[in-house]
Amino acid sequence: MVAPSERLFFALWPTPEVVAAIQQLQAQLPPNLTGRAMPVETWHITLAFLGQWPVAQRPALLTAAESLSMPEFSLTLDQFGHWAKPRIFWLGLSEAPAPLFELVQQLNTCLQPLGYQPESRPYCPHVTLRRDVSRIELQSLPRVTPIDWPVSSFCLVRSMASGERTRYEVVWRFEG
Numbered sequence: 001m002v003a004p005s006e007r008l009f010f011a012l013w014p015t016p017e018v019v020a021a022i023q024q025l026q027a028q029l030p031p032n033l034t035g036r037a038m039p040v041e042t043w044h045i046t047l048a049f050l051g052q053w054p055v056a057q058r059p060a061l062l063t064a065a066e067s068l069s070m071p072e073f074s075l076t077l078d079q080f081g082h083w084a085k086p087r088i089f090w091l092g093l094s095e096a097p098a099p100l101f102e103l104v105q106q107l108n109t110c111l112q113p114l115g116y117q118p119e120s121r122p123y124c125p126h127v128t129l130r131r132d133v134s135r136i137e138l139q140s141l142p143r144v145t146p147i148d149w150p151v152s153s154f155c156l157v158r159s160m161a162s163g164e165r166t167r168y169e170v171v172w173r174f175e176g
């Protein structure tokens, strides 16, 4: 029998104020952009993507994440970006604060004994706003009015395929 598993990732979840600010920004985008907009309730910044993980390991995962020291900091969303290969259009940071990198580093370190393979690419925090975007003229977009995002917790999130869409469910919130 195959052990039941779930698709998991750690993420920062935006406050209602941040969501409202991103919505305002999104309303200024040209209406003819290609791809599809990600629903508001999916917006997040991934910290560590675990992928498929045995359900039986969830307690160990929670214990590991509880053990790290959560710093309080704030980050500023201030630039749009596009990655051609995954075809995503995103909102990100021109300068990520050190505590954010430290948080990712702490997660990588505490999850490794559980079998987690940290991402080898440099960490590039972003909120995916649209998918299936093959091309976009970033220069023609309105300037981003910087959005301040206060961070005092992070989440373990379950990713669930439902038809064509993926839904995310916050499983656990880790506070400082």
Ligand code: ATP
Residues within 6 Å of the ligand: 007, 009, 046, 048, 049, 119, 128, 159, 161, 165, 166
């Ligand atoms: P789908 O893959 O069903 O289109 P999705 O990409 O939104 O949906 P997941 O693949 O479950 O959902 O990913 C959850 C989060 O983790 C997303 O923010 C995604 O960009 C990020 N992610 C997925 N795969 C990786 C990876 N290999 N490395 C880093 N982050 C990843």
Ligand code: MG
Residues within 6 Å of the ligand: none
């Ligand atoms: Mg994916």
